[in-house]
Amino acid sequence: MARKIVGFYCEDSAATDKQLVVEIGRHQFACMIKNTETDEVEAFELFQLDETPQEWNDVFYEIRQYSTILQQFCSSIRLFYNFEEAMLMPGEQKNIVAAEDHLSLLYGESEWHELKYDKIGTKDQLLNAYRIQRSIHELAGRYFPSHEVHHVYAPLLEDILLRHRQDGKFMKLQFYSHHLVLVLINDQQLQLVQSFEYQTAEDVLYHMLNTAQQFALSPSSIPVEVSGFFDRDGELHQRLAQLFQTVQLDEIVAGDILQKIAEAGYPSHYFTPFFKLADYEDHIR
Structure with a gap:
């Protein structure tokens, strides 16, 4: 159900402050380790999901079994969801309350989703409201405790x-x-x-x-x-x-990991969407 497509690993550093970054989408699951002392990504794995999963518990279990990255300890975890059920709104407080109704109008009523939102831009002038299937969010909490969550749009x-x-x-x-x-x-x-x-x-x-x-x-x-x-x-x-x-x-500049990508024959822009997730903390206010 989940197949590892690529895995790039630099030499393990002595840094003790490392961050795990995970992206979960309908068709892919990516994870990477960022050295927060150098701000460089030291390891990256991408898993392809064969079809839209019905049993997400199996997906999480399989990836945990086959991932080298997820066997390592990281001092912090940042999780990004990549699902289409999201919408951009002005950042007023009233829109946070109305977000669930707007998403229901766009994507249909659902009792099986959690509502989340990210504030975006200077002075939080934009709001990205999104919803995530409750079973996925609960599994993420079980496998990645104390994580910080965002949507990839942020x-x-x-x-x-x-x-x-x-x-x-x-x-x-x-x-x-x-x-x-x-x-x-x-x-x-x-x-x-x-x-x-x-x-x-x-x-x-x-x-x-x-x-x-x-x-x-x-x-x-x-x-x-x-x-x-x-x-x-x-x-x-x-x-x-x-x-x-x-x-x-839009090509990444990602230190030693970029050399690993080039040696494997991939152009660097292939993985820009994933590697930029690791830079997101630089823009969080």
């Missing part, structure tokens, strides 16, 4: 706002094995963050062009940044370069 948006808030227009694509996260900035304002399932290049192009059309934007006026499981030599990259203003890869 570090993604903080990073984009830090680097691109002054851009007139900007689109970010973050690719995973079966879904992508799309972020749009227009007129220096964050307009959209949303997850989309995809199977083909045509699916991706549809979501991008439809988003541009919704905001009355010409694709040729939008610079695009891409990270994750994206083939820079593939047809999709060629199509994007023809339709959009520019296409740039």
